[in-house]
Amino acid sequence: MNPPRLIADRIAVSFAGLRALSDVSLELVSGAVHGLIGPNGAGKTTLVNILTGFQAPTAGNYRLDGERLNGLPPHKVRRGGIARTFQGGRLFKDLTVLENLEVAGLGLGLDRGAAEVLAEEVLEWIGIADLADELAGSLPYTDERRVGIGRALVGRPAFILMDEPAAGMSVHEAEALGRLILRIAEERHCGVLVIEHNIGLVLDICSHITVLDSGEIIEAGDPETIRRSEAVRHAYMGTQADIVSDAAVL
Amino acid sequence: MLIVVPIDLFASGVTTRTFTEMFVQMVLVVGLYLFVGNSGVISFGHVGFMCIGAYATAWLTVPPMMKQFTIKGLPEILAQAQLPFLPSVLLAGLLAAAVAVPVGLVLMRLSGIAASIATFAFLAIVNNVYSNWDAWTAGTSSIVGIPTETNIWTSWLFASAAILVAYAYSVSRFGLALRSARDEPVAAAAAGIDMVFQRTIAFVGSAFLCGVAGALYAHFLGVVNPDAFFLSVTFTALAMLILGGMSSLSGAVTGVVFVTLLISLFRTLERGVSVGDASFSLPAGSQEIAIGIAMILVLIRRPAGLIGNREFKWTRSPAKAERRHKPAI
Numbered sequence: 001m002n003p004p005r006l007i008a009d010r011i012a013v014s015f016a017g018l019r020a021l022s023d024v025s026l027e028l029v030s031g032a033v034h035g036l037i038g039p040n041g042a043g044k045t046t047l048v049n050i051l052t053g054f055q056a057p058t059a060g061n062y063r064l065d066g067e068r069l070n071g072l073p074p075h076k077v078r079r080g081g082i083a084r085t086f087q088g089g090r091l092f093k094d095l096t097v098l099e100n101l102e103v104a105g106l107g108l109g110l111d112r113g114a115a116e117v118l119a120e121e122v123l124e125w126i127g128i129a130d131l132a133d134e135l136a137g138s139l140p141y142t143d144e145r146r147v148g149i150g151r152a153l154v155g156r157p158a159f160i161l162m163d164e165p166a167a168g169m170s171v172h173e174a175e176a177l178g179r180l181i182l183r184i185a186e187e188r189h190c191g192v193l194v195i196e197h198n199i200g201l202v203l204d205i206c207s208h209i210t211v212l213d214s215g216e217i218i219e220a221g222d223p224e225t226i227r228r229s230e231a232v233r234h235a236y237m238g239t240q241a242d243i244v245s246d247a248a249v250l
Numbered sequence: 251m252l253i254v255v256p257i258d259l260f261a262s263g264v265t266t267r268t269f270t271e272m273f274v275q276m277v278l279v280v281g282l283y284l285f286v287g288n289s290g291v292i293s294f295g296h297v298g299f300m301c302i303g304a305y306a307t308a309w310l311t312v313p314p315m316m317k318q319f320t321i322k323g324l325p326e327i328l329a330q331a332q333l334p335f336l337p338s339v340l341l342a343g344l345l346a347a348a349v350a351v352p353v354g355l356v357l358m359r360l361s362g363i364a365a366s367i368a369t370f371a372f373l374a375i376v377n378n379v380y381s382n383w384d385a386w387t388a389g390t391s392s393i394v395g396i397p398t399e400t401n402i403w404t405s406w407l408f409a410s411a412a413i414l415v416a417y418a419y420s421v422s423r424f425g426l427a428l429r430s431a432r433d434e435p436v437a438a439a440a441a442g443i444d445m446v447f448q449r450t451i452a453f454v455g456s457a458f459l460c461g462v463a464g465a466l467y468a469h470f471l472g473v474v475n476p477d478a479f480f481l482s483v484t485f486t487a488l489a490m491l492i493l494g495g496m497s498s499l500s501g502a503v504t505g506v507v508f509v510t511l512l513i514s515l516f517r518t519l520e521r522g523v524s525v526g527d528a529s530f531s532l533p534a535g536s537q538e539i540a541i542g543i544a545m546i547l548v549l550i551r552r553p554a555g556l557i558g559n560r561e562f563k564w565t566r567s568p569a570k571a572e573r574r575h576k577p578a579i
Contacts, residue, residue, distance in 0.1 A: 052440060074439035083440070090437040092430045094497075094559060103430040106423045107442020115423070151441060 003030040004065050004158045006051070006082065006191060011060035013046055013215075020046050021215045023060075030158055030191040033181060035206035037199060037226075039235060042212040044195045045087070048161045051193075052084045053077035064158070079108055083152035084161040089144045093137030097147050098123065100136050104154035115154075122150045125187075126180065142173050146180070153184065159191040160184065166198045174198055178205045203227065211235065266402050272510040273405035274466045276503060277412040278483075279490045281459025283502035284416045285452045286491060288425055290432035291362070294484055295369030296460045298376035299346040301479035303461030304468040305380060306342035308393045311335070311469075316395040323385020335399040339408075339465040346461025347454050354453035358446045361435075373484065380476040392475040400470035408466055412459050416499050424451050489541055493548050495555025500562040508556065509541060516540045 006028040013021045021043045028034050036044050049055040051062055053074040061070050064080060072080065092100050098119050105115025123129045128146055131139070136147060145165055152160050166174040178201050184190050196202045202209060203223045211219040211226060213235040219226060226232055282296050309324060310333045317329055357368045380387045419425045431438035431445040438445060468474045486509070494505020522531030548556060
């Protein structure tokens with residue numbers, strides 16, 4: 001049996017004539033971690049928004065196991081097996097941690113009892129079962145991120161797209177997050193797409209990396225290829241001063 | 251029960267009527283809470299469902315003899331109908347809910363202020379239709395002869411049932427899903443929640459309760475006319491909900507009690523009070539001003555309402571208590 005694949009085929013988006021993405025293609029395979037990097041404004045979040053139904057592409061299509069997903073609303077994309085996390089968490093602040101995960105089970109059509117069982121299983125698996133009854137709005141930053149990831153893991157989606165999961169984390173916290181992401185791919189056989197500015201983390205955990213700049217793919221390949229790429233180095237050095245330190249890893 | 255028994259036995263007619271009306275209002279406000287509290291969308295339209303329910307029960311319960319003169323255009327089956335109180339009230343609720351299905355499917359696609367304005371438009375449409383639909387509603391004149399079956403006991407029973415229904419909804423999968431979409435619509439969609447569908451369910455459920463409230467009110471007054479279900483009731487109901495705390499059921503109930511007490515206090519003062527030899531009275535209309543001032547004060551001091559978004563709890567739920575005490579593995 002072939003592992004599931006999520007394929008983006010020549011995706012393009014323009015806002016009022018401004019091209020946010022042009023001819024972007026990539027392929028995610030279950031069980032593998034794929035990195036998506038690039039300077040701010042390169043179109044990374046736009047791509048995730050498209051693949052999860054939040055935004056319609058101007059051209060191109062995207063398929064899960066050969067089935068076209070264009071035009072599906074976000075909640076149907078999630079039920080189809082593609083989950084996402086958000087920059088900044090976006091937890092349901094007035095609900096408990098357990099209820100936050102339970103909602104994802106309800107979204108898949110379960111009743112509360114069954115959803116609670118799934119939610120507890122995921123919390124155990126991540127190792128944050130002790131947070132179950134905390135209000136999500138009162139959590140510290142790193143726990144918030146892990147709950148957001150947990151919510152995306154409920155129901156064993158085939159793919160999970162993470163938008164800057166390590167933003168604002170210390171080196172130590174980012175390493176722990178990296179181990180969690182690898183476990184998601186290996187133990188839950190999930191295909192992961194990670195958008196990150198922490199290039200070191202991406203080079204460590206991804207088997208394949210796509211680099212976007214100004215809406216176009218400027219490089220794609222394994223970490224070694226990216227490390228050596230002149231185009232990538234140029235894109236980072238030439239645009240944003242605050243990423244120069246990250247680029248030093250390259 | 252603790253309140254009802256002494257009132258029934260000892261209280262004067264006026265007090266009994268005040269409390270009966272309060273319980274009917276409670277059905278309305280709890281119905282309003284079911285939608286507004288869980289979806290976060292303020293609705294100005296639910297009194298329209300109250301109007302639909304009130305007229306439905308008039309069609310079903312006014313003696314056929316009297317219907318011949320006031321509402322001549324009713325089809326034969328309704329013209330001859332004379333149902334008992336309970337089935338009539340429930341059918342009135344069902345009619346309101348049935349109207350809410352198509353209305354909800356259209357309106358629930360809107361968000362925020364646009365949705366609220368559209369619900370207001372719905373109220374205006376209902377009021378206009380019922381004011382001009384002479385054959386069925388006798389236009390703006392009143393339909394009389396509705397059996398006055400709503401007393402302190404029946405209204406109390408319906409208020410308790412409404413609270414139970416709203417509570418059951420809140421803890422159901424539908425209630426939780428809708429509250430998640432209220433807090434973070436984008437994340438809820440990403441979690442697989444169909445917000446339009448969830449909102450429509452709440453809209454229909456709350457329309458049912460508001461329709462029942464309308465029917466109870468009709469059986470309380472014995473008379474219906476379209477303007478009894480328009481702006482003034484809408485704003486009183488919203489004031490009760492917002493004052494008490496619109497995102498909690500306890501808040502909705504507290505708001506009804508608080509505003510009712512405030513209104514009857516000022517009504518008494520308007521009638522005049524004598525202290526010793528002197529007697530004084532407030533000018534008519536002070537109760538409206540008092541509610542306005544109370545609302546401003548509460549919203550300044552406690553923007554989320556008197557109760558906020560907490561609920562009264564008797565005990566901690568056993569499942570949660572057990573989990574808390576489970577040793578960490």
